[in-house]
Amino acid sequence: MGESAATSAPVASGRVPLLGHGIQMLHHPLPFLQRQRDRGEVVKIFLGTRPAYVINSPELIHRVLVADADRFDRGRLFQKASALVGHGLATSDGPFHLRQRRIMQPAFGRLQVRTYATDMNAEVRRLVDSWKPGQVVNVSQDMGELALSVTATALFRAEIGKQAVQEVHRWLPVIVAGLLPRVVAPDGWERVPTPGNRRFTEARRRLRAIVEDVIESYRVSAGNQRDDLLSALLTARYDDTGEPMSAEQLRDEVITILMSGTETTASALSWMFHQLAENPEVERRMHAELDTVLAGRAVTHADIERLDYTGQVLRETLRRHSPLWFVMRRTTGPVDLAGVRIPVGSQVIYSLAALHRDPAVFAAPMVFDPDRWAPGRPVPDRQAFQPFSSGRHKCIGESFAWAEMTIAAATVAARWRLRPVPGRRIRERTLATLRPSTLxxxxxxxFATTAAPTTN
Ligand code: HEM
Incomplete structure (x- = not known):
């Protein structure tokens, strides 16, 4: 269906023949997407010669994700990602996705997440025990390794899993770093035997093999009940057939969880420590809360409810530095958005980071102010603040992420103050997530002693 003149969207400025807005999207994508807000609720951009529609208001994002979700699928980029990393939740759609979502949801419920909290705590303590006073810590790297250890340990608690975790540390980062460039590259590029492509293919083969081995060993060992995520997924049954997931499907889901659950939380935690160092009063208040509520003991799952100010700091971090800054969908039927007729098969782009920096919703949006979330302050509309998205593809790991972020933030900040290395400017990097440059x-x-706190 073509667009009539009366319903066409304004085209973003700066379009170049053949490249479209590719240069802006490559070099400064987030400021470019944010600027489109001033042009209208729906703005047309060109990725090369392909048109795409940027949507800019909380209401339209809600239409795409929830109200009119039946008229959208994930689109071409996700199909390419699925060919590279399998058919897990994050790259599937429609009835297949819904069936997977149903069988997997219980493993990510709040009660189930509580059982992973002790291991989360142990992983963070292992990290902070390794730091020495005055040591320069690569926070972004440490948070990446921590998030991977936390997710992998929650998945595999058994002995075989512990060996697998080492291997996952080796191969997963190659896949995470290599996926986006391969997904946006021209079709077929991923099959060209460049050194980078060969390494990616090798990493994918090794990671699949490791995960398959662990699944097989869980299957043959009696009981399968280890209070971990993999056991929960192994014992889950489809409600229509009563059957479990196939080994192949389970492998794809495990790899999806490892990929989705690491960079996101690592980015958020890194930004949080950066902001604490930039905002001494925020840091002072968070430390005061930790000293009062924890009083030297280890953080438990129950503390998540008690650490109110820490929760505000994390919420503000997810607003100011929303990890998933760029999401795409594709229309499967004709759709009208704010009076603009979007043809079938069009790419629709929205940015949660741009949404959370909209001055119409958040006054002085670039200011880091955890008091926006203080009790008694007006709560922003749910459509205007959704770092975990909404609708059928809403993050399945939200409770997991909150537990992990709170336990990590509180365990580190109860014992250590992280100071910036003088003279280094921290920049935003728009990779798969919105990450800080090397932090x-x-x-x-x-305190005089950095000894581990007591557990109770
Ligand atoms: C601060 C941390 C996190 C943030 C901000 C975040 C954000 C998101 C967002 C915005 C989506 C929706 C993407 C879309 O619409 O296409 C999503 C999906 C997903 N997330 Fe997260 N996530 C986080 C942590 C986690 C963790 C810890 C896990 C697993 C342990 C996880 C697993 C997933 C999965 C499997 C999906 C796909 C869900 C589906 O399509 O049904 N995420 N996440």
Missing amino acids: LMIAEPR
Whole structure:
């Protein structure tokens, strides 16, 4: 269906023949997407010669994700990702996705997440025990490794799993770093035998093999009940057939969880420590809360409800530095958005990061202010603040992420103050997530002793 003149969207400025807006999207994508807000609720951009529609208001994002979700699928980029990393939740659609979502949801419920909290705590403590006073810590790297260890340990608690975790540390980063460039590259590029493509293919083969081995060993060992995520997924049954997931499907879901659950939380935690160092009063209040509520003991799952100010700091981090900054969908039927007729098969783009920096919703949006979330302050509309998205593809790991982020933030900040290394400017990097550039910080003990707190 063509667009009539009366319903066409304005085209973003700066379009270049053949490249479209590719240069802006490559070099400064987030400021470029944010600028489109001033042009209208729906703005047309060109990725090369292909048109795409950027949507800019909370109401339209809600229409795409929830109200009119039946008229959208994930689109071409996700299909390419699925060919590279399998048919897990994050790359599937329609009835297949819904069936997977149903069988997997219970493993991510709040009660189930509680059982992963002790291991989360142990992983964070292992990290902070390794720091020395005055040491320069690569926070972004440490948070990446921490998030991967937390997710992998929640998945595999058995002994075989522990060996697998080492291998996952080796191969998963190759896949995470290599996926987006391969997905946006011209079709067929991923099959060209460049050194990078060969390494990616090898990493995918090795990671699949490791995960398949662990699944097989869980299957043959009696009981399959280890209070971990993999056991929960192994014992889950489809409600229509009563059957479990196939080994292949389970493998794809495990790899999807490892990929979706690591960079996102690692980015958020890294930004949080950066913001604490930039905002001494926020840091002072968070430390005061940790000293009062924890009083030297280890963080438990129940503390998530008690650490109110820490929760505000994390919420503000997810607003100011929303990890998933760029999401795409594709129309499967004709859709009208704010009076603009969007043809079938069009790419629709929205940015949760741009949404959370909209001055019409958040006053002074670039200011880091956890008091926006203080009790008694007006709560922003749910459509205007949704770092975990909404609708059928809403993050399945939200409770997991909150538990992990709170336990990590509180365990680190109860014992260490992270100071910026002087003279280094931290920039935003728009990779798969919105990450800080290498974040080096100096670890200063908050108390004379850095001994581990007592558990109770
Ligand atoms: C701060 C941390 C996190 C943020 C901000 C985040 C954000 C998101 C968002 C925005 C989506 C929707 C993507 C879309 O619409 O296409 C999503 C999906 C997903 N997330 Fe997360 N996520 C986080 C942590 C996690 C963790 C810890 C896990 C697993 C342990 C996880 C697993 C997933 C999966 C499997 C999906 C696909 C869900 C589906 O399509 O049904 N995420 N996440």
